[in-house]
Amino acid sequence: MRTATTPAPEADPRIPFPHTNTVLACRTNPALFVHEHGQTSSKEDRDRIERARTACRGCPIAAGCLKWALANPKLTPTGIWAATTSWDRAGLRRRLQIRHGLDWVGVVAAADRDRARRNQARPPAPDPVPAASPMWTSHYQPWREPLTPGQQQRNRELLHLQA
Template structure:
């Protein structure tokens, strides 16, 4: 079985991040004073707010509990990550890491396919016209699918009797 760290890769970006520039900013457990710790937590969360990989960072931090036992990861504390892990287990079961990793892989494949083969303007227009045609055209009239009303039954009897009497006269 693969470890969760290989299922959800550590996030990387070409953009400089605050956590790479100043890791001490995110180590709030090292601050003894409660007021200073709250202030440092707010500052760390603000730094994560503009991060381009915060979502991937959170996924990685949730999947790697033993590696993220301290500090702020993706604007979450250890306690907040614990609550999130419990919610994920409740929602997706104990194999939630694989579920999230597979969903990410499928999303990336769809994005890659969209970049590789963009839909042409003509294909978009044809799809729109086809959709409009399907929703605008009425359903075909299929009388055999409609329930038989007493008036329709009486009319059918009259037509049948008329046809039988015509056939009887023609045969004689």
Template sequence: MKAKPPDILTDTIVRRPRLTGTEPCTRTEAKVQFFHASYDTRRPEVQAALRACRRCPLNAECNIWALARPEQVSDGIFGGTTPRQRLTQRRQLVDRCGDEAAVENVLRRAYQQAVHRRTRNTNP
């Protein structure tokens, strides 16, 4: 039996948020685009994507997931942030935590808290 090649999208720090199909990024009829040639936040199409993303109930989880995977999500708007904003957030985390292991722990805890907050708010 052949060994299965490693899946580069395997989530080792936090899992990808479970999408329901109602999120702005999953609606095929939506006019909002989440991938652009430029992520200048003054551009109307980037502002529209950021607004749509920030209204999503999975916003916090998606942002944390993207922060945990900078090499795979270096493009696109995720969790209401542009690539540059995520890079800044990631650098601040590394500066504050000191090393990658500590960053991973912070992201895991933050993700668990975001899931808990969302599920508590949607299941009163």
């Protein structure tokens, strides 16, 4: 528990909390996301946790929220963050340390910066081509040069042979 002399933990600046103007379930109903260790014994607790996880799964900032929650364990010791409990997040942090080393937050932050830099350098995607009305399209190109009288005669003869 924090006392008056204990400063509040600071958030890791390498992974900022994601921003959105969208109305989020965690902001409109924060009580749904309150969760302490061991609160899975009753059916009501399990149902509430599942409702919170379902709300997180449809959230537009869930991936960024999870990164932030994982990077800031002192700020997220309890509660549901990006559809994870503190137990889930502890396991994810262990796997990230195994995969990327002790400074896994720096590795993830660097990958995010590189991805953002690549996306800025990428030209905008072209407008999608509207689908042709038939289910198939033809690559047929009409003859661009006029037919000579000899070619016209030959075409007539071929049509008469097939008829």
